[in-house]
Amino acid sequence: MTYTRTLACLRCAASYADPSLELVGRGCPACEADGVPANVLPVYDLAGLSAVPVSGGEPGLFRYRALLPLAAGTPAVSLAEGATPVVDLPAVAERLGVASVVVKDETRNPTWSYKDRLASVAVTKAVELGIDTVVVASTGNHGAAIAAYAARAGLRCVVLTVASVPSTMKTLMQAYGASVVALPEPRQRWSLMRELVEKFGWLAMSGHADPPVGSNPYGVDGYKTIAYELADQLDAPPDVVVVPAAYADGLVGVARGFADLVELGVLERSPRMVAAEPFGPHAAALASGSEVAGPVPYQPSVAFSTASPVGTFQGLSALRSTGGAAVAVPSDEVILAAQRELAASAGLYQEAASATAWPALAALDLDPSASVVVIGTSTGLKDVGATAATLPEVPVIEPAVDALLAAIGS
Amino acid sequence: MTYTRTLACLRCAASYADPSLELVGRGCPACEADGVPANVLPVYDLAGLSAVPVSGGEPGLFRYRALLPLAAGTPAVSLAEGATPVVDLPAVAERLGVASVVVKDETRNPTWSYKDRLASVAVTKAVELGIDTVVVASTGNHGAAIAAYAARAGLRCVVLTVASVPSTMKTLMQAYGASVVALPEPRQRWSLMRELVEKFGWLAMSGHADPPVGSNPYGVDGYKTIAYELADQLDAPPDVVVVPAAYADGLVGVARGFADLVELGVLERSPRMVAAEPFGPHAAALASGSEVAGPVPYQPSVAFSTASPVGTFQGLSALRSTGGAAVAVPSDEVILAAQRELAASAGLYQEAASATAWPALAALDLDPSASVVVIGTSTGLKDVGATAATLPEVPVIEPAVDALLAAIGS
Numbered sequence: 001m002t003y004t005r006t007l008a009c010l011r012c013a014a015s016y017a018d019p020s021l022e023l024v025g026r027g028c029p030a031c032e033a034d035g036v037p038a039n040v041l042p043v044y045d046l047a048g049l050s051a052v053p054v055s056g057g058e059p060g061l062f063r064y065r066a067l068l069p070l071a072a073g074t075p076a077v078s079l080a081e082g083a084t085p086v087v088d089l090p091a092v093a094e095r096l097g098v099a100s101v102v103v104k105d106e107t108r109n110p111t112w113s114y115k116d117r118l119a120s121v122a123v124t125k126a127v128e129l130g131i132d133t134v135v136v137a138s139t140g141n142h143g144a145a146i147a148a149y150a151a152r153a154g155l156r157c158v159v160l161t162v163a164s165v166p167s168t169m170k171t172l173m174q175a176y177g178a179s180v181v182a183l184p185e186p187r188q189r190w191s192l193m194r195e196l197v198e199k200f201g202w203l204a205m206s207g208h209a210d211p212p213v214g215s216n217p218y219g220v221d222g223y224k225t226i227a228y229e230l231a232d233q234l235d236a237p238p239d240v241v242v243v244p245a246a247y248a249d250g251l252v253g254v255a256r257g258f259a260d261l262v263e264l265g266v267l268e269r270s271p272r273m274v275a276a277e278p279f280g281p282h283a284a285a286l287a288s289g290s291e292v293a294g295p296v297p298y299q300p301s302v303a304f305s306t307a308s309p310v311g312t313f314q315g316l317s318a319l320r321s322t323g324g325a326a327v328a329v330p331s332d333e334v335i336l337a338a339q340r341e342l343a344a345s346a347g348l349y350q351e352a353a354s355a356t357a358w359p360a361l362a363a364l365d366l367d368p369s370a371s372v373v374v375i376g377t378s379t380g381l382k383d384v385g386a387t388a389a390t391l392p393e394v395p396v397i398e399p400a401v402d403a404l405l406a407a408i409g410s
Numbered sequence: 411m412t413y414t415r416t417l418a419c420l421r422c423a424a425s426y427a428d429p430s431l432e433l434v435g436r437g438c439p440a441c442e443a444d445g446v447p448a449n450v451l452p453v454y455d456l457a458g459l460s461a462v463p464v465s466g467g468e469p470g471l472f473r474y475r476a477l478l479p480l481a482a483g484t485p486a487v488s489l490a491e492g493a494t495p496v497v498d499l500p501a502v503a504e505r506l507g508v509a510s511v512v513v514k515d516e517t518r519n520p521t522w523s524y525k526d527r528l529a530s531v532a533v534t535k536a537v538e539l540g541i542d543t544v545v546v547a548s549t550g551n552h553g554a555a556i557a558a559y560a561a562r563a564g565l566r567c568v569v570l571t572v573a574s575v576p577s578t579m580k581t582l583m584q585a586y587g588a589s590v591v592a593l594p595e596p597r598q599r600w601s602l603m604r605e606l607v608e609k610f611g612w613l614a615m616s617g618h619a620d621p622p623v624g625s626n627p628y629g630v631d632g633y634k635t636i637a638y639e640l641a642d643q644l645d646a647p648p649d650v651v652v653v654p655a656a657y658a659d660g661l662v663g664v665a666r667g668f669a670d671l672v673e674l675g676v677l678e679r680s681p682r683m684v685a686a687e688p689f690g691p692h693a694a695a696l697a698s699g700s701e702v703a704g705p706v707p708y709q710p711s712v713a714f715s716t717a718s719p720v721g722t723f724q725g726l727s728a729l730r731s732t733g734g735a736a737v738a739v740p741s742d743e744v745i746l747a748a749q750r751e752l753a754a755s756a757g758l759y760q761e762a763a764s765a766t767a768w769p770a771l772a773a774l775d776l777d778p779s780a781s782v783v784v785i786g787t788s789t790g791l792k793d794v795g796a797t798a799a800t801l802p803e804v805p806v807i808e809p810a811v812d813a814l815l816a817a818i819g820s
Contacts, residue, residue: 060495079757080497080515085470085490087520105490108518110497110757112789148757158818163806168791171798175790177754179818181807188809195811344587347489347520347558379522380585381578381791388581396573397591399598401605408568408589 002053002066004043007217010317011038011291018042018069019129025204026194027213031313036291038313039213041256042069042221046263052228061117061225067260068121068225069218074128077153079110081120082225086233086373089346096362098370102234103348104226105376111145111172113351113378114250117226119145119205122219123153126203132156135196136205137189139304140169141351141378142215146205147176158202160189166304166383207247211292214314215249223253224260230373231261238271238373240366242357245275245282245326246308248315250377255318271373273324276360278303278335278353280328281311282319291316302332302386305353305378327360334359336390339380349380349387412463412476414453417627420727421448421701428452428479429539435614436604437623441723446701448723449623451666452479452631456673462638471527471635477670478531478635479628484538487563489520491530492635496643496783499756506772508780512644513758514636515786521555521582523761523788524660527636529555529615532629533563536613542566545606546615547599549714550579551761551788552625556615557586568612570599576714576793617657621702624724625659633663634670640783641671648681648783650776652767655685655692655736656718658725660787665728681783683734686770688713688745688763690738691721692729701726712742712796715763715788737770744769746800749790759790759797 005018009028016023023029023040031038044067053066061082062068086102093101106114123146126134133156136146143159150157157178161170165182173180183189193208206215214220230238241258243251251273258270275282278301281294293311301307311326319326329335332352339355342348354377361374380387397403415428419438426433433439433450441448454477463476471492472478496512503511516524533556536544543566546556553569560567567588571580575592583590593599603618616625624630640648651668653661661683668680685692688711691704703721711717721736729736739745742762749765752758764787771784790797807813 080495083493083495085493087490105520107522108520110515110518111759112517112522112791148753148759150757151754152757158814160814161804163804167798168794170804171794171801172759172791174801174804175750175753175759175797176757177750179820180804181814181817182804183809184806185809192809192811192814196814199811340585340587343558343585344561347560347562347586349521349558349582349585379791381522381582381789384578384581387585388577391581391584394571394573394580394584394590394592396594399593399595399602401602401609404568404570404591404602404606407591410589 002044002046003069004045006043007040008043009038009040010314011036016040021203024216025207026209032209036313037209037211037213039217041217046260050265052264061120061222064225064228069221070124071128074124077124077127077149078120079148079152081109081116083229084108087348091345096366097368098366098372100371101374103374103376104230105348107350107376107379111148112381113141113145114375115141115145117222118215118219118249119149121222122205122216123149123155125218126155127153129203131203133158133200133202134205135193135202137193138206139165140382141305142206143178144169144172144176147173147178151176160193162186166385168382211310212247212312214247214252214312220249220253221256223250224257226254226375227257227261231266236371237267239370240274240372241271241375242274242276242361242372243375244306244353244356244377245277245315246306247312248275248282248318250375251275252314252318255322270322273318273322274360274364275315275319275326276329276356277326278307278328278330278356279309280326281309282315282326283328285311285316286319286326303335303353303356305351306356325364327363329356329359336386339387340390348376350376351378351380351382352386354378412454412456413479414455416453417450418453419448419450420724421446426450431613434626435617436619442619446723447619447621447623449627451627456670460675462674471530471632474635474638479631480534481538484534487534487537487559488530489558489562491519491526493639494518497758501755506776507778508776508782510781511784513784513786514640515758517760517786517789521558522791523551523555524785525551525555527632528625528629528659529559531632532615532626533559533565535628536565537563539613541613543568543610543612544615545603545612547603548616549575550792551715552616554579554582554586557583557588561586570603572596576795578792621720622657622722624657624662624722630659630663631666633660634667636664636785637667637671641676646781647677649780650684650782651681651785652684652686652771652782653785654716654763654766654787655687655725656716657722658685658728660785661685662724662728665732680732683728683732684770684774685725685729685736686739686766687736688717688738688740688766689719690736691719692725692736693738695721695726696729696736713745713763713766715761716766735774737773739766739769746796749797750800758786760786761788761790761792762796764788
């Protein structure tokens with residue numbers, strides 16, 4: 001017995017029996033009434049365990065299913081997600097003056113972002129609950145991941161997006177067979193989603209509270225597996241984990257995974273969680289002591305996947321409980337320079353939102369002994385146009401050595 | 411002792427000492443003079459081995475370095491490539507009337523294509539040989555992979571491409587810091603590359619023979635690791651392995667890996683290798699008994715990564731020695747329908763060239779007991795525009811349930 005089949009509010013600790021479908025994406029009604037919407041997340045009983053149980057026969061991240069919020073016997077909806085590698089960046093560590101920096105390369109997932117960890121668990125839960133349609137509000141990675149897993153499970157998927165999303169993202173979501181529609185204003189998606197959930201019993205794969213609480217609680221715990229994998233992969237436990245964040249589902253899930261490892265006695269302490277965010281709603285709330293993250297001023301950002309003026313209580317909670325930090329990285333120029341620098345020096349091409357992690361990391365005051373993990377959340381291929389705008393045209397040359405040398409400046 | 415430090419011609423068996431840099435990308439001079447250019451590939455001595463040796467401390471596919479053409483002590487240039495998962499497609503198997511169909515999902519590599527297996531070994535070899543500049547003629551995946559690994563190794567990378575390559579591919583190659591130039595005609599790249607290799611001692615990461623022989627011989631053997639992994643991953647050895655092919659480097663490497671497994675006694679026999687190709691140069695040569703594959707008629711193709719009117723002697727050799735087949739899939743419509751079908755039914759979004767595997771597979775006469783592996787060579791994200799052209803515009807709707815239901819046809 002590990003998953004208790006209850007959800008608990010992160011803020012007031014009120015407990016709810018699973019399933020409480022009306023709370024999925026909405027959070028705790030009591031805290032909502034209190035003006036501080038907060039997510040409800042699964043509760044586990046780890047008594048008697050001293051390691052992360054591994055289910056050998058299960059695919060992808062379902063090898064950790066004992067610590068996922070699923071009923072025994074629910075068939076895994078898997079595309080062999082997870083088990084992503086870490087890539088060591090010794091030159092970056094040297095420049096930052098820390099012991100080590102590694103990237104957990106989550107672009108190596110089925111839809112090339114870490115949202116597959118959320119999607120695999122959330123869609124499996126939908127199957128467990130006998131749901132026929134899943135609905136998600138997304139600017140891309142989240143929607144693509146849900147669409148892919150819904151396709152794998154044979155469920156209908158409806159994606160509510162916004163017109164400004166890059167065309168690559170729209171195509172990707174449609175390619176997986178999802179019904180994709182755009183709404184004029186981002187926040188309109190949430191009220192529409194709530195209505196669809198209440199009226200038709202569709203399952204929310206992302207949040208629909210306003211201000212937001214975070215995503216589908218089952219999906220959030222899919223990210224716990226990043227921590228379990230890191231504990232196996234790294235020689236020493238990390239001191240700092242940097243995660244690009246909007247509503248901080250990924251950051252929260254990773255922190256929860258590390259908390260499990262501490263509770264199990266596998267690790268002595270949790271790493272400091274660091275949120276990299278374009279506009280800094282979590283950073284502002286940490287500075288002011290607020291329970292509500294944002295809204296802060298914002299503008300269009302090349303880091304569209306995380307470009308939110310608001311954060312979440314769950315994000316603040318994970319940052320505060322780990323002694324963490326949040327760093328705003330508002331400049332498109334800085335973000336794209338970080339993206340190019342990592343690709344051209346280390347061979348890793350990350351989406352702009354993912355690349356915010358590097359300037360955020362550089363802004364921290366780190367101990368020379370620190371070992372750092374950066375979560376590389378998604379591939380640069382998701383919005384190649386942003387990169388292309390910073391690069392020269394490819395020249396067409398005559399087929400001659402001199403012409404080539406001139407073109408490459410050699 | 412496994413790698414003998416010799417290269418042998420696939421056709422006349424002439425042996426050459428490693429390094430013979432002038433043969434890399436050119437092949438055997440004797441067979442070239444004979445009018446049938448043929449690649450020279452590494453020779454191993456497997457005597458005394460009864461399994462694939464695994465080097466535990468090595469990153470990525472270098473865990474198999476005992477069967478790679480590298481000197482002991484050469485530091486691996488790795489981005490944690492390989493170890494890609496297999497995804498089971500029971501519905502496809504049922505429709506085709508075979509025992510099983512799995513995808514070896516090579517989109518899960520560092521640059522999201524199987525070319526990373528070639529690039530990691532070829533660039534490591536460049537480091538071993540003290541080369542400062544690598545040069546590659548590529549329409550995208552190959553060039554991107556080489557550029558990423560060159561970045562990781564700190565080598566200069568020059569990519570010769572053509573103007574018609576999708577912009578995503580150009581951006582990707584540039585993002586990794588490569589110097590990318592386009593030539594007016596594809597074949598002009600080969601003569602220019604040969605000149606650069608001869609004049610400056612740059613190492614060829616792809617072929618420059620005309621007609622082609624295939625790629626860098628060291629890189630070709632990077633693909634052997636796909637076979638080694640499959641032998642570990644599958645319950646039963648595969649009967650048929652389908653590989654999208656142009657000059658058939660991947661297909662040849664995989665076949666060579668299976669041949670190793672047979673020689674080692676791990677497998678009883680090699681699977682039948684099947685080439686999926688837009689225009690069918692290998693198919694035509696198999697039918698006519700020729701040693702030269704193409705040229706066959708061609709036109710622009712959505713499967714630009716494999717859209718070649720010519721194949722290679724190495725490809726024909728692997729197909730003939732395994733009792734294999736080659737299937738031409740010339741229709742853009744058929745290819746894009748296969749791409750959409752796999753994404754929307756199974757959650758796997760492959761590049762168009764990769765999607766040629768599915769119509770090719772459907773055209774085969776397969777035994778009901780057959781277990782089939784399809785190599786998913788690259789992600790659909792490499793040319794999203796081709797998919798987008800087949801999809802409806804994302805509608806912008808009013809935030810109302812009725813508007814949503816109308817938009818999704820429900």
